[in-house]
């Protein structure tokens with residue numbers, strides 16, 4: 109089979125397409141014929157050698173969608189021919205940028221016929237992250253106000269929709285007028301410019317001065333101070349990334365704020381959360397946005413485009 113691989117860590121030009129043996133699924137795995145997969149920011153770190161141990165040569169790709177080609181004897185829920193979504197591939201094992209991938213049964217969920225592979229291939233990791241951050245960790249409730257930094261990003265655009273579909277009032281940020289318009293279409297009641305000098309005041313204004321119950325943050329060093337300013341009493345920050353900056357402890361105590369980190373590597377069992385996410389997709393409450401698609405020979409460009417940013421949603425790779 110064909111697989112994208114890199115034989116050494118480095119810049120995006122390390123990728124090549126190799127002919128390699130098709131993997132055999134272990135008893136608790138399914139062999140998935142991959143139809144689509146997505147690029148995630150952590151892939152850039154792993155490729156560069158800055159995140160975790162991988163044995164080289166390595167196949168990139170942490171999520172995707174495809175068809176079960178064979179099921180290990182311990183996987184009872186799935187059988188050959190089933191459509192599936194994949195999330196949370198172990199980076200030290202083989203990834204999803206290959207014609208076939210052996211995937212633990214705990215990291216797949218059945219994909220409804222109505223959801224195209226390309227769309228499903230975009231949502232595995234970001235859908236699971238947005239769901240876990242907002243539904244599981246933050247426990248958002250109908251009527252809550254939620255601030256999503258970077259609402260046009262992979263996680264951000266899923267988070268805006270997960271929060272809106274839960275009945276929350278979503279304030280988001282994005283970098284361009286076009287992205288802000290799209291984020292509002294996806295369910296934010298207002299999308300603000302993340303570069304604005306008066307962002308905190310604008311968030312407060314958007315919430316009638318009340319502030320937000322939850323902030324989803326992926327740039328903690330940049331935004332913790334703002335988060336503390338715009339949080340309502342008892343509010344919480346769910347942080348996906350970033351160092352904890354020096355910040356005055358005063359607002360923490362004054363508002364009894366919680367700062368909660370989330371690391372999806374600590375949530376390896378993905379099936380239940382994927383099932384929830386796919387339910388939202390199926391009923392139109394979550395539309396995974398595919399900004400661009402690439403074939404295996406174009407993964408270098410996909411990594412460059414992810415670094416560059418400036419789009420809404422996800423970059424998808426298909427064989």
Ligand SMILES: NC(=O)c1ccc[n+]([C@@H]2O[C@H](COP(=O)([O-])OP(=O)(O)OC[C@H]3O[C@@H](n4cnc5c(N)ncnc54)[C@H](OP(=O)(O)O)[C@@H]3O)[C@@H](O)[C@H]2O)c1
Nearest residue numbers: 149258260261262263283302326348349370371372417418
């Ligand atoms: N902890 C975990 O388990 C976990 C899980 C998933 C993701 N993450 C991390 O969360 C972050 C987001 O992931 P992702 O998949 O959504 O990445 P992504 O698709 O690259 O999205 C990042 C978004 O951030 C926006 N952004 C850029 N500069 C910004 C700024 N100054 N203020 C606010 N937003 C800004 C980007 O906008 P532009 O396109 O305009 O630049 C883009 O929309 C990454 O760092 C990722 O590694 C962590």
